[in-house]
Amino acid sequence: MTTDDRTRTRVPAALVARAPGTTSEPLLTPAFLALSFADLAYFTAVGVTIYTLPTTVTGPVGSDLAGAGLAFGVFALAALVLRPLAGRAADRHGRRPLLVGGALLGAVMLAATAHVDALGLVVVLRAGGGVAEAAFVVASFAALADLAPRGRTGEALSYNSLGLYVGLALGPALGELTVRSLGTAAGWYAAAALSVVAAVLALRVGETRPRSAERSVPGPLVHRPSVAPGLGFLASVVAMGGFLAFAPLHAGAIGLVPVSAALGVYGSVVVVCRIVFARVPDAVPPLLLGAGALVLMAGGLVLVALWATVAGMIVGTAVLAVGVAFCTPAFFAAIFAAADPADRGAAAGTASVFLDLGLGGGPIVLGLVAQGAGVPWSFAAAGGLAVLGGVWTLGLHLTRGRRGRRDDEGPVPSRG
Numbered sequence: 447m448t449t450d451d452r453t454r455t456r457v458p459a460a461l462v463a464r465a466p467g468t469t470s471e472p473l474l475t476p477a478f479l480a481l482s483f484a485d486l487a488y489f490t491a492v493g494v495t496i497y498t499l500p501t502t503v504t505g506p507v508g509s510d511l512a513g514a515g516l517a518f519g520v521f522a523l524a525a526l527v528l529r530p531l532a533g534r535a536a537d538r539h540g541r542r543p544l545l546v547g548g549a550l551l552g553a554v555m556l557a558a559t560a561h562v563d564a565l566g567l568v569v570v571l572r573a574g575g576g577v578a579e580a581a582f583v584v585a586s587f588a589a590l591a592d593l594a595p596r597g598r599t600g601e602a603l604s605y606n607s608l609g610l611y612v613g614l615a616l617g618p619a620l621g622e623l624t625v626r627s628l629g630t631a632a633g634w635y636a637a638a639a640l641s642v643v644a645a646v647l648a649l650r651v652g653e654t655r656p657r658s659a660e661r662s663v664p665g666p667l668v669h670r671p672s673v674a675p676g677l678g679f680l681a682s683v684v685a686m687g688g689f690l691a692f693a694p695l696h697a698g699a700i701g702l703v704p705v706s707a708a709l710g711v712y713g714s715v716v717v718v719c720r721i722v723f724a725r726v727p728d729a730v731p732p733l734l735l736g737a738g739a740l741v742l743m744a745g746g747l748v749l750v751a752l753w754a755t756v757a758g759m760i761v762g763t764a765v766l767a768v769g770v771a772f773c774t775p776a777f778f779a780a781i782f783a784a785a786d787p788a789d790r791g792a793a794a795g796t797a798s799v800f801l802d803l804g805l806g807g808g809p810i811v812l813g814l815v816a817q818g819a820g821v822p823w824s825f826a827a828a829g830g831l832a833v834l835g836g837v838w839t840l841g842l843h844l845t846r847g848r849r850g851r852r853d854d855e856g857p858v859p860s861r862g
Contacts, residue, residue, distance in 0.1 A: 471595035473602055477651050478593045484647035485586055485609035488549060491556065491640035492579070493617015494624070498633035501625055502559070502568070509565045517565070517572045524576025525583075526802040530667040532584040533795020537665040537788060541589040542653040548582030549645035553638040560634035582644070587794035591782045592654035600727025600779035604720040607774060611717055659787035669792040671784040674842055676800040678736055679777035681835025683804025685743055685828040686770055688812030689750075693763070696821045702756050711760055712767045719771035727775035732783065733843035736776035740836035742769030747829035751822040769832075 500514040507513070536544050555575040562568055594602035625633040690709070697705040727735060746766025750759055778797060785793035808828075816824035 473595055473598055473605075475593065477654065478590075478602070478606075480647050480650035481586065481589055481593065482606045482609050484545070484549070484644045484651065485606060486613050487640045487647060488552070488582055488586075488644035489610045489613025490617045490620065491552065491613075491637040491644070493614045494621035494633060494637040494640065495556070495575075495617075496614070497618040497621035498625055498630060498637065499568075499572075501633070502630045503565065506630055507563060507565055507568060513565045513568075517568050520569050521572040521576040521579070522802060522806055524573045525580045526576075526799060526806070528577055528580040529584055529795045529798050529802070530792070531795075532580045533588070533669070533791040533793070534665050534667055535581070536585045536588045536791030536794065537655075537659070538663075538791075540653045540655045541585040541592065541791070542648065542651065544581040544585035545589065545648035545651065546645050548578045548580070548585065549641050549648055552578035552582065553641035553645065556634050556641060557638035560631040560638075578641075584791060584794045584798055587778070587798065588790040589651060589654040591785070591790045591794070592656065592787070598728050599782050600732060600775040601724045603775045603778050604724035604727060608717060608720060611713060611720075615713055655790075656787045659790075665789060666792050667795075669781075669785060669789055669796040672781045672793045672796040675733060675736070675777055675780045675784075675839070676797055678733075678740065678835045678839035678842065679773070679781075679797065680800040680804050681831050681838070682736075682740055682743060682770070682773040682777070683801055684808035684811065685740075685747060685832045685835075686766075686773075687805045687808030688824055688828045689747065689763075689766060691809035691813065692816055692821050692824055693750075696750070696825070697759060699821070700754055700756060700759060702759055708759050708763045711763050712770075715764050715767035716771045719768055720775075723771070724775075727772065727779050730776075731843060732776045732780035733839050733846065735772055736780065737836045737840040737843060739769040739772035739776060740832045740839060742766070743773065744829040744832035744836065745769075747825045747832065751825040751829065754822060 499517055500511070503509045503514040503517055504511065532544060552575055555571045555578060559568060559571045562571065590602055590606050591599060620636065621633050624636045690712075693708050693712075694705045697708045702708060743766050746762045746764070746769060749762030749765060751762075752758070753762060781793050781797050782790060812824040812828055815827045
């Protein structure tokens, strides 16, 4: 059976979500499910390291919190720098080598970390893990765009992204349980085993790049059509990253017990909305939906900033989470709609750079605001940035709409 046959194998009709005006091809094919579970395994491994890394650095390695921060930072930096190269490689060599190779390289780096006792070696191995993460994640996004039936990219991402959310939510708890029961080395081995599972599942996905999209020469490092919508996406990720970084501090200051309750509300609302409203990103123009989602995020952040009570925290977080639930599917649908199949790797690499910049830069920038004016003002600043992103995205929607109408009208006839 060929990969194309596998990707077209039908699943029970009850499991196939269908949006109006889209193709009748099924979405939840065996290849799509294998990719989604590979993402779940991979991001659960990443979640395990969120607990295990600082425990290792400040324990057996004998360093301090600054050393743990360095180890986290070099991972993110390596992934950020290499994402465009991973996108080019995914377009030229296919998605499967990067999916499988990235997961296996990650497993090697994770298992090796169980045996080091010096901070320098931990940093080197975490940099290698960043290389693996760039390869796996970029190839995963490109493969997802390949597998999504026409007009259902947003729905595909809504379902697929559950692996990331669930993995990052379960991973730290699994890491803590493993480390407390069996030691830090066992935590690294558990993460490595999950990464191997991701590689095995990626083999089941097969090669998703269309034959018509094969390249004989390297493609672009940066997918230029992705930059403009990527800026709107960046605004959403900066706002989200700032909230996640400082929500526990604000929750403690207003007396919310436990302080993690707000993050629980956030994650639950995002997951429920991604499932229940999975078809919406393909039923509404993606940039228009992205603009509206950014405004919702701004409203939630302002509520949290101004209504400094437990009720305000919960309500504002829920409103913010609804906006977040629609932002990522909307912007990725817009980005991949402007990418030819031969450029989907480059588009995925470009889009994921904005993701890294937002998650890394958001807490830094908004942290300066929190330090100078207080945490509520950092939420208000994040809300203001979300509004600016919404205005920018709405402008893109209107501009592209006018351009599309001109294209539909064709050339103006001459009067000669």
